[in-house]
Amino acid sequence: MHLLLVEDDLELGTEMLHALVARGFTNEWVRTARAALDLVDQVDTLFACAVLDLGLPDSEGLDVLKEWRRRGVKFPVIVLTARDALQSRVSGLDAGADDYVIKPVEPEELVSRIRAVTRRAGGHTSSLWSVGSLQIDLNVREVHQQGRPVDLSRLEFDVVAELARHAGKVVSKHRLVRALAPLGDPMEFNALEVHIHNLRKKMGASSILTVRGVGYRIGL
Numbered sequence: 001m002h003l004l005l006v007e008d009d010l011e012l013g014t015e016m017l018h019a020l021v022a023r024g025f026t027n028e029w030v031r032t033a034r035a036a037l038d039l040v041d042q043v044d045t046l047f048a049c050a051v052l053d054l055g056l057p058d059s060e061g062l063d064v065l066k067e068w069r070r071r072g073v074k075f076p077v078i079v080l081t082a083r084d085a086l087q088s089r090v091s092g093l094d095a096g097a098d099d100y101v102i103k104p105v106e107p108e109e110l111v112s113r114i115r116a117v118t119r120r121a122g123g124h125t126s127s128l129w130s131v132g133s134l135q136i137d138l139n140v141r142e143v144h145q146q147g148r149p150v151d152l153s154r155l156e157f158d159v160v161a162e163l164a165r166h167a168g169k170v171v172s173k174h175r176l177v178r179a180l181a182p183l184g185d186p187m188e189f190n191a192l193e194v195h196i197h198n199l200r201k202k203m204g205a206s207s208i209l210t211v212r213g214v215g216y217r218i219g220l
Contacts, residue, residue: 001118001162002179004043004050005029006036006064007080008057012103016051019107024158025114026181033059040071046178047075048118048165051110054081054092062095069096076117080105122165131164131218134203145203152202155180159195163208163218172215 003020007013008031020027028047030036033056043050054061065077076098081088084102092100098117101110115127115138127138135144141157143150152160162179163171173189180195181187196208196216206219 001048001114001158001165002026002028002046002175003114004036004039004047006033006050006056006061007031007053008055009053016107016110020111023107023111025111026179032056033061033064036064037067040068040073043068043073044075045172045175048179049075049114049121050077051080051114052077052097054079054083054088062091065092065095065097074121076121078110078113078117080110118165122167129164131167134160134164134207134218136161136164145207150202152199155195156199156202159192159199159208160218163216167218170211170214170217174215176215 001024003025005013005016005020005027007016007029010031013029013031017027017029030039036052036056039046052061052065056064061079061081065079068077077096078099078101079092079097080101080103081092082103089100098120099113101113119127129136129138133146135147136142138161141154143152143157143160158180159176162176173192177187177189177192180192199208204219209217209219211217
């Protein structure tokens with residue numbers, strides 16, 4: 001899962017980045033409101049979720065959130081801030097935040113909240129997803145097809161999970177490679193195609209469908 005982290009504090013941002021990478025996420029980290037707003041035309045296609053600090057050096061994080069929502073950005077946003085006053089929480093949620101987390105927060109709690117808001121955004125209510133003949137357990141990273149386990153590599157599981165997250169929709173190649181690539185080491189499209197080929201061998205040719213010139217969608 002590829003995340004957008006908007007946090008100006010260098011030490012805290014580095015700690016969060018390392019904690020998220022260690023738990024299987026890829027991330028893009030920006031430290032200003034301007035940098036976050038420059039991504040407005042890409043955020044829905046590149047990122048599964050944003051973690052947004054309110055106290056940015058050049059503007060309020062709340063203004064970033066309002067502008068994203070004004071521009072029609074729909075991806076889930078978790079506000080992460082030291083401001084614990086009731087009115088701050090109400091303002092953040094009313095502006096379009098999907099969750100509001102008070103600093104400091106333990107990495108496991110933040111990861112759990114990220115999973116929760118992205119599940120809801122994808123129309124799922126738990127970490128166990130049923131998509132067509134597939135049962136996908138995000139917590140233990142296992143896939144079953146018609147009740148039988150499917151032996152998948154780490155990246156193969158991530159491909160299936162990203163496609164299942166958007167079940168019924170086409171996922172662009174750009175989004176998939178961003179979601180799968182280790183930080184700073186972008187994946188080539190031909191490497192993605194190898195993973196898709198291997199998944200079709202394991203789960204059947206119709207398990208992942210190609211939408212030519214755009215990307216892939218999971219077979220239902």
